[in-house]
Amino acid sequence: MRIPPQSFFRFCEVHVPLLRRLASAGGEVSEADVRRMIRDTQGEDAELPETTWRRLGELHILVPTEPGSDLHFLAEPVRRLVDYLFDAAQAATPEIVRGYIQSMEASGRQLARAIEQDELTLLRLAIDDIQKVLIRVQADLDETHRCILNEVSRYKTERRTVSVRDKFRRIVHWMERYVEPMTDIVRPDGPLRSVFDETGRLLIRARDHGLYTDLPTLERSLRLLRIVQRHALRVFQQCRRELQPLYESLRRSSFLAEGAAKALEALQRDGAGGWAEAHAVRAFQQRWQHVPSDAAITRALRNVAETTVEPPPVLGLGEPEAPPADYQRRVWLEALPGEAGASVPIDDLLGWIVRRNPGCTTADALAGFTRLVFDTSFVAGFDGGEPRVHETADGSLESCPVQLSLP
């Protein structure tokens, strides 16, 4: 299959938007999709859409996924060309780089065999293979670096609202899918360095063996080995440095967001009761009530300091000559039920008290009356008689007669 370069580039010249659309579609596209893209990107004075569709196939720009299939994909060399022209970098995956390492190991074995067997053709082929792999490794490393730089700048300038968690997931993806495993591969004690060292030793052996006389090519290969080796490590260190601050910032924000979301979810699920215990920040609070002021404390201290000592009062402990009046009154009241019991029935209780105790006061008369009326060993009641007046030492009492009898 040969494609005339002039025809190919002439077609590309007038179908740049279409090629770009096809490249950005990625993966398989149906015939209907391609025809729609042709219509969308075709100018008014351009060729017929049918012609464009036919030429895409003839120039092997679009390749069917299988013979007779309706699905097509953009031929890989064209995709790479478009990516190159539009600086649309594709990051090399660790698997790709491991593939290069395996390829170099195979070429190394071939090289060793060629040296052992003095096989010049085999040796030349092996060196060619090694050079091609090295050039691809270098190109892929550059592309990966560009790709990560684009990704970082996209994060910083993106206007579309993407949650912190999604951003963090994407960064984690980049770190875990590309940067970390790649750094492991290219680090000084990693597999890339090891295969490069081995290849370098074989190339030197080939030179020393005198079999391969194209010394400039050998030297170029050795130089390329050293350059790619250094370049690989530097590229992934740079990538890591680009991503790391973003990764750190987003990781922290993501955890903060996760905590806030959990706290709010708990509030929504369980309500406010008990929520504060686990989720609210606590603050110190100390309220004071009735605290003496400084002036009050000073005054109290001054009162203590200025107090003059007084002698204690002297209590008279001698026996009094006559019993106290209150005591006598108590004795009289306690003896009253006994006296009344001997005199029941009594027709007019108050008159009886006043008569038996001439000189008693109104208060005493009433106290005696109350003592007897409420005494449970007697029954008291009005007899329906007319009111009578009883003279006391300090006044008079008027009352209807109250009878007192035994129950």
Added chain:
Amino acid sequence: MTELPHLKDVFDRLRRGHHLSPEDEPLFSAVAARHEDYAAWFRQLGITLVRHPRDFFYFDPEGGEGEREALSRIAVFAFILVDHAANEGRPVEEYVFGQHFLLPRLPHLGLDRYVGLLRQVDVEDMAGLRQVVRNLERFGFAKVVGEDEFRFQRPFHRFLDKCLEVAQAPAPASGPGVGEARAEDAG
């Protein structure tokens, strides 16, 4: 121990739950310069003076009575703000500390879910939000800089610490998707 400057004012602020940050001059500088001396002094009263790694001071709430309701409202307010920043794809700390906020433009009353959450702690409207902001200022978490305008201060980091604490607490059901890395690494 020589006499500590502004001791009375420092104690008076801290015992009310206030957090001393660089906004609280000259008290902050006084405490920052002789933190150990102040801590020793307050220790005699049975109070622990905490110096946060972000360089602000507060009394350890373990020894105090707390002010549950106001702090619950502040917590819900803070968590909503963090949630909103994350949904907007903004780095949370840059969002919280890198701008002034206007009350009417806060996200709290703009989303039914947020309104429902605030209602759980009896914040119903703009007046309720205004009260929360006043309390934020009272505790030293924020500073009101104009009518309905405020900005957060360093002590607000205590809420971010709480977010990290909650994030790393074991989940009752299945964990979140992003939790591959551990939360304590995020500090």
